[in-house]
Amino acid sequence: MAIKTVCVLGGGGFVGHHLVTLLASRGFRVRVPARRREDAKDLLVLPGVEVLEADIHDPATLRSLLDGMEAVVNLVGILHETASGAAESDKTRRGGFRQAHVELPRKVVAACREAGVGRLLHMSALGADAHSQSAYQRSKAEGESLVLGAGDDSWR
Numbered sequence: 001m002a003i004k005t006v007c008v009l010g011g012g013g014f015v016g017h018h019l020v021t022l023l024a025s026r027g028f029r030v031r032v033p034a035r036r037r038e039d040a041k042d043l044l045v046l047p048g049v050e051v052l053e054a055d056i057h058d059p060a061t062l063r064s065l066l067d068g069m070e071a072v073v074n075l076v077g078i079l080h081e082t083a084s085g086a087a088e089s090d091k092t093r094r095g096g097f098r099q100a101h102v103e104l105p106r107k108v109v110a111a112c113r114e115a116g117v118g119r120l121l122h123m124s125a126l127g128a129d130a131h132s133q134s135a136y137q138r139s140k141a142e143g144e145s146l147v148l149g150a151g152d153d154s155w156r
Protein backbone atom coordinates (compact mmCIF):
# COMPACT_ATOMS: atom_id res chain seq x y z
CA MET A 1 0.00 0.00 0.00
CA ALA A 2 1.42 3.41 -0.95
CA ILE A 3 2.24 5.73 1.94
CA LYS A 4 0.14 8.89 2.02
CA THR A 5 0.74 10.28 5.52
CA VAL A 6 4.11 11.23 7.01
CA CYS A 7 5.08 12.75 10.34
CA VAL A 8 8.35 14.68 10.07
CA LEU A 9 10.05 15.25 13.43
CA GLY A 10 12.49 18.15 13.14
CA GLY A 11 10.57 19.16 10.02
CA GLY A 12 11.10 22.84 10.77
CA GLY A 13 14.86 22.62 10.26
CA PHE A 14 17.04 22.91 7.17
CA VAL A 15 16.58 19.40 5.79
CA GLY A 16 13.00 19.35 7.05
CA HIS A 17 11.97 22.41 5.07
CA HIS A 18 13.23 20.83 1.86
CA LEU A 19 11.71 17.44 2.64
CA VAL A 20 8.30 18.76 3.76
CA THR A 21 8.10 21.01 0.68
CA LEU A 22 8.88 18.05 -1.56
CA LEU A 23 6.39 15.75 0.19
CA ALA A 24 3.66 18.41 -0.04
CA SER A 25 4.35 18.92 -3.74
CA ARG A 26 3.88 15.19 -4.25
CA GLY A 27 0.52 15.11 -2.49
CA PHE A 28 1.49 13.61 0.87
CA ARG A 29 -0.32 14.66 4.01
CA VAL A 30 2.44 15.83 6.34
CA ARG A 31 2.39 16.46 10.09
CA VAL A 32 5.19 18.59 11.52
CA PRO A 33 5.42 18.84 15.31
CA ALA A 34 7.45 21.93 16.23
CA ARG A 35 8.78 23.34 19.48
CA ARG A 36 7.57 26.77 18.36
CA ARG A 37 4.90 26.73 15.67
CA GLU A 38 5.97 30.25 14.76
CA ASP A 39 9.38 28.97 13.60
CA ALA A 40 7.80 26.65 11.03
CA LYS A 41 5.04 29.00 9.91
CA ASP A 42 6.25 29.08 6.30
CA LEU A 43 5.37 25.39 6.09
CA LEU A 44 1.76 26.13 7.06
CA VAL A 45 0.94 27.52 3.65
CA LEU A 46 1.90 24.28 1.92
CA PRO A 47 -1.03 22.10 0.86
CA GLY A 48 -1.63 19.13 3.14
CA VAL A 49 0.89 20.27 5.77
CA GLU A 50 -0.12 20.54 9.42
CA VAL A 51 2.22 22.22 11.91
CA LEU A 52 1.54 21.53 15.57
CA GLU A 53 3.29 22.88 18.63
CA ALA A 54 4.17 19.84 20.73
CA ASP A 55 6.69 18.37 23.15
CA ILE A 56 7.82 15.29 21.25
CA HIS A 57 9.91 14.17 24.24
CA ASP A 58 6.73 13.38 26.12
CA PRO A 59 5.94 9.75 25.18
CA ALA A 60 2.14 10.15 25.32
CA THR A 61 2.28 13.28 23.15
CA LEU A 62 4.61 11.61 20.69
CA ARG A 63 2.38 8.56 20.50
CA SER A 64 -0.71 10.65 19.80
CA LEU A 65 1.12 12.61 17.09
CA LEU A 66 1.56 9.35 15.21
CA ASP A 67 -2.16 8.59 15.01
CA GLY A 68 -3.01 8.10 11.36
CA MET A 69 0.62 8.35 10.22
CA GLU A 70 1.97 5.64 7.93
CA ALA A 71 5.57 6.82 8.02
CA VAL A 72 7.81 8.83 10.33
CA VAL A 73 10.97 10.72 9.44
CA ASN A 74 13.14 11.76 12.37
CA LEU A 75 15.37 14.72 11.51
CA VAL A 76 15.89 15.98 15.05
CA GLY A 77 19.53 16.73 15.69
CA ILE A 78 21.81 19.31 17.23
CA LEU A 79 25.41 20.21 16.53
CA HIS A 80 26.07 21.83 19.89
CA GLU A 81 24.85 21.14 23.40
CA THR A 82 23.27 24.02 25.29
CA ALA A 83 25.25 25.47 28.16
CA SER A 84 24.29 23.84 31.42
CA GLY A 85 21.39 25.59 33.08
CA ALA A 86 20.29 27.32 29.87
CA ALA A 87 16.57 27.50 29.27
CA GLU A 88 15.82 25.27 32.26
CA SER A 89 12.25 26.47 32.27
CA ASP A 90 11.65 25.06 28.81
CA LYS A 91 11.72 21.29 29.09
CA THR A 92 11.81 20.76 25.32
CA ARG A 93 15.13 22.64 25.26
CA ARG A 94 16.66 20.76 28.18
CA GLY A 95 19.39 18.24 27.53
CA GLY A 96 21.92 17.80 24.81
CA PHE A 97 23.21 15.13 22.49
CA ARG A 98 21.81 12.24 24.52
CA GLN A 99 18.33 13.69 24.70
CA ALA A 100 18.18 14.55 20.99
CA HIS A 101 20.18 11.70 19.45
CA VAL A 102 19.61 8.76 21.81
CA GLU A 103 16.64 9.21 24.15
CA LEU A 104 14.36 10.69 21.50
CA PRO A 105 15.06 7.97 18.89
CA ARG A 106 14.35 5.40 21.61
CA LYS A 107 10.98 7.06 22.23
CA VAL A 108 10.33 7.32 18.49
CA VAL A 109 10.91 3.59 18.04
CA ALA A 110 8.56 2.81 20.94
CA ALA A 111 5.89 5.19 19.67
CA CYS A 112 6.12 3.79 16.12
CA ARG A 113 5.74 0.29 17.49
CA GLU A 114 2.71 1.26 19.59
CA ALA A 115 1.10 3.21 16.76
CA GLY A 116 1.78 0.50 14.17
CA VAL A 117 3.80 2.84 11.93
CA GLY A 118 5.22 0.74 9.13
CA ARG A 119 8.06 2.96 7.95
CA LEU A 120 10.59 4.91 9.99
CA LEU A 121 13.44 6.87 8.46
CA HIS A 122 15.99 8.08 10.99
CA MET A 123 18.54 10.70 9.94
CA SER A 124 21.93 9.94 11.45
CA ALA A 125 25.22 11.51 10.33
CA LEU A 126 28.24 10.56 8.26
CA GLY A 127 31.00 9.57 10.66
CA ALA A 128 28.66 8.35 13.39
CA ASP A 129 30.89 6.05 15.43
CA ALA A 130 30.55 4.60 18.91
CA HIS A 131 34.31 5.06 19.40
CA SER A 132 34.59 8.57 18.01
CA GLN A 133 36.34 11.27 20.03
CA SER A 134 33.32 13.47 19.27
CA ALA A 135 30.40 13.23 21.71
CA TYR A 136 28.14 14.25 18.81
CA GLN A 137 29.27 11.32 16.66
CA ARG A 138 29.09 8.86 19.59
CA SER A 139 25.52 9.92 20.34
CA LYS A 140 24.59 9.73 16.65
CA ALA A 141 26.02 6.19 16.51
CA GLU A 142 24.04 5.13 19.56
CA GLY A 143 20.78 6.50 18.16
CA GLU A 144 21.41 4.95 14.76
CA SER A 145 22.15 1.53 16.20
CA LEU A 146 19.06 1.46 18.36
CA VAL A 147 16.87 2.22 15.33
CA LEU A 148 18.66 -0.38 13.21
CA GLY A 149 18.49 -2.85 16.10
CA ALA A 150 14.77 -2.37 16.59
CA GLY A 151 14.22 -5.42 14.43
CA ASP A 152 12.12 -3.93 11.67
CA ASP A 153 13.65 -3.84 8.18
CA SER A 154 11.43 -0.89 7.28
CA TRP A 155 12.96 1.19 10.04
CA ARG A 156 16.35 2.71 9.14
Ligand SMILES: NC(=O)c1ccc[n+]([C@@H]2O[C@H](COP(=O)([O-])OP(=O)(O)OC[C@H]3O[C@@H](n4cnc5c(N)ncnc54)[C@H](OP(=O)(O)O)[C@@H]3O)[C@@H](O)[C@H]2O)c1
Pocket: 009, 010, 011, 012, 013, 014, 015, 016, 034, 035, 036, 039, 056, 074, 075, 076, 077, 078, 092, 093, 099, 100, 123, 124, 125, 126
Ligand atom coordinates in the same frame (compact mmCIF):
# COMPACT_ATOMS: atom_id res chain seq x y z
N1 LIG B 1 22.55 19.47 7.41
C1 LIG B 1 23.60 18.67 7.38
O1 LIG B 1 24.62 18.92 6.68
C2 LIG B 1 23.64 17.41 8.19
C3 LIG B 1 24.78 16.61 8.17
C4 LIG B 1 24.79 15.43 8.91
C5 LIG B 1 23.69 15.05 9.65
N2 LIG B 1 22.61 15.86 9.67
C6 LIG B 1 21.48 15.45 10.51
O2 LIG B 1 20.29 15.63 9.76
C7 LIG B 1 19.24 16.02 10.63
C8 LIG B 1 18.62 17.33 10.13
O3 LIG B 1 19.65 18.30 10.04
P1 LIG B 1 19.34 19.84 9.74
O4 LIG B 1 20.54 20.37 9.07
O5 LIG B 1 18.01 19.95 9.10
O6 LIG B 1 19.30 20.42 11.22
P2 LIG B 1 18.54 21.73 11.75
O7 LIG B 1 18.29 22.69 10.65
O8 LIG B 1 19.32 22.19 12.92
O9 LIG B 1 17.13 21.16 12.22
C9 LIG B 1 17.06 20.31 13.32
C10 LIG B 1 15.61 20.17 13.73
O10 LIG B 1 15.60 19.44 14.96
C11 LIG B 1 14.84 20.14 15.92
N3 LIG B 1 15.40 19.92 17.25
C12 LIG B 1 16.67 20.06 17.65
N4 LIG B 1 16.83 19.74 18.92
C13 LIG B 1 15.60 19.38 19.36
C14 LIG B 1 15.09 18.92 20.58
N5 LIG B 1 15.88 18.77 21.67
N6 LIG B 1 13.79 18.62 20.68
C15 LIG B 1 12.98 18.77 19.61
N7 LIG B 1 13.39 19.19 18.41
C16 LIG B 1 14.69 19.49 18.29
C17 LIG B 1 14.93 21.59 15.53
O11 LIG B 1 13.82 22.27 16.05
P3 LIG B 1 13.84 23.85 16.33
O12 LIG B 1 13.57 24.44 14.96
O13 LIG B 1 12.74 24.03 17.30
O14 LIG B 1 15.19 24.20 16.86
C18 LIG B 1 14.90 21.49 14.00
O15 LIG B 1 13.57 21.38 13.55
C19 LIG B 1 19.86 16.15 12.02
O16 LIG B 1 19.66 14.94 12.74
C20 LIG B 1 21.33 16.33 11.73
O17 LIG B 1 22.13 15.86 12.80
C21 LIG B 1 22.55 17.03 8.97
